[in-house]
Amino acid sequence: MAHIVEDARRTATGPLVLHGLSVEGVNQCVHCGLCLASCPTFAELGTEMDSPRGRIFLIKALAEGRTALTDTTVQHLSLCLDCRACETVCPAGVPYGRLIEAAKAEIEHARPGSPARRLFRWLNFGLLLGRPWALRLAATALRLYQVSGLQALVRRSRLVRLLPGTLPAWEALLPSLPPRHERAPLPSYVMAEGARRARVALLTGCVQSVVFGAHNRATARVLAKNGCDVIVPEGQGCCGALNAHGGDHARALEMSRRTIETFEAARADAVIVNTSGCGAHMKGYGALLDGDPAWAERARRFAASVQDLSEFLAKAPLVPPLSPVALRVTYHDPCHVVHGQKIRKEPRQLLAQIPGLSVVDLVESDWCCGSAGIYNLTQPEMAGRLLERKIRHVLETGAEAVVTANPGCILQIQAGLRARGAEVQVLHLVELLDRAYGRPAERGP
Numbered sequence: 001m002a003h004i005v006e007d008a009r010r011t012a013t014g015p016l017v018l019h020g021l022s023v024e025g026v027n028q029c030v031h032c033g034l035c036l037a038s039c040p041t042f043a044e045l046g047t048e049m050d051s052p053r054g055r056i057f058l059i060k061a062l063a064e065g066r067t068a069l070t071d072t073t074v075q076h077l078s079l080c081l082d083c084r085a086c087e088t089v090c091p092a093g094v095p096y097g098r099l100i101e102a103a104k105a106e107i108e109h110a111r112p113g114s115p116a117r118r119l120f121r122w123l124n125f126g127l128l129l130g131r132p133w134a135l136r137l138a139a140t141a142l143r144l145y146q147v148s149g150l151q152a153l154v155r156r157s158r159l160v161r162l163l164p165g166t167l168p169a170w171e172a173l174l175p176s177l178p179p180r181h182e183r184a185p186l187p188s189y190v191m192a193e194g195a196r197r198a199r200v201a202l203l204t205g206c207v208q209s210v211v212f213g214a215h216n217r218a219t220a221r222v223l224a225k226n227g228c229d230v231i232v233p234e235g236q237g238c239c240g241a242l243n244a245h246g247g248d249h250a251r252a253l254e255m256s257r258r259t260i261e262t263f264e265a266a267r268a269d270a271v272i273v274n275t276s277g278c279g280a281h282m283k284g285y286g287a288l289l290d291g292d293p294a295w296a297e298r299a300r301r302f303a304a305s306v307q308d309l310s311e312f313l314a315k316a317p318l319v320p321p322l323s324p325v326a327l328r329v330t331y332h333d334p335c336h337v338v339h340g341q342k343i344r345k346e347p348r349q350l351l352a353q354i355p356g357l358s359v360v361d362l363v364e365s366d367w368c369c370g371s372a373g374i375y376n377l378t379q380p381e382m383a384g385r386l387l388e389r390k391i392r393h394v395l396e397t398g399a400e401a402v403v404t405a406n407p408g409c410i411l412q413i414q415a416g417l418r419a420r421g422a423e424v425q426v427l428h429l430v431e432l433l434d435r436a437y438g439r440p441a442e443r444g445p
């Protein structure tokens, strides 16, 4: 409480800030309520404080020192998915994503929790996401845990229920780690095929590179087929998106500077990203580093070069030949593609170019599946409700596969389908494109 009042005093005549981040955008809200119908937590709970308008009110009151971070306030703000569906419909252009990230950073600063929680956060945000070697080591250990049969034993014996805190939820969502060759780094250069269109740099990501290395390989192949020289900058790490969404602002800044530096050296025409949260976050580097004179201009220039894979590929017709893929699919829009980057038609345009593919519409396709970074681990109850809603709609389509473009959504929807015993595959968009270019499926559902 004391530091909140202190913050408020410091900013009484200046711009509104939380944890040093501007929340001036709260003043753009005209309280029209048009965002309420698009907010998943409001739809589930029906309470004003679990709506965008209610949360903006809370953030403003916190920044002005009119309210404190009580358990109730923290709960309403923490329940926000940061899905940014409210931004898409807001007529006043409220930059809601930036507001909630500032609020979450303030919560982490003011209420860091028990030493065990702080250690757990450091292990994840500091060690695993901050150091690629640590993530690779953890992936090897997890792979051993899974292939040795220990995971099956733990699950059968229900020992996992005895784990403290959110660890049982973490265990339940552990992705199936691929073999070593799929986790190996990509070559640093993949040459364009045919007429050369561009020189692009590829973000291979942190979790993405160890869990979905096959998607990165497919991305490089599809880009090369479409006339791109693909540079995979060595030494790249996490872009900081998970840290920023989790309120770990200081490390998010550090990671953004390192990412900019690494990719600048590639001198590429565009930086291509195949994971939605990373793409949306990297496009926001300009705003993130705005207050740092040494980095602001570099960050703006870098952010302007970032493109989602579908956004880049949809700028021109896909280079033929594409073989038929006989599959009935439906498309789930990852929040940080459709709301964070306003990319809605491009993935559908690409799917429409694959011969033999049948695409059926998904009700509430742009509604969060409950994954939302690590939300499904920190807020398992609400995440479960939203996943149930998503799976219901997926099964209504009768599709054989759900196509999407984000590792978190893939894992979450896979878990939901598994729990229902449904035989529906979950694929990244680039896997389908890669198949159409003649590459067989690398992994099953």
Ligand code: SF4
Binding pocket: 028, 029, 030, 031, 032, 033, 034, 035, 036, 052, 053, 056, 086, 089, 090, 091, 092, 093, 094
């Ligand atoms: S739609 Fe925008 S202006 Fe209207 S209440 Fe929601 S955030 Fe405020």
Ligand code: SF4
Binding pocket: 038, 039, 040, 041, 042, 050, 051, 052, 055, 079, 080, 081, 082, 083, 084, 085, 086, 087, 096
């Ligand atoms: S980001 Fe999503 S969950 Fe949060 S207030 Fe906006 S619509 Fe609701």
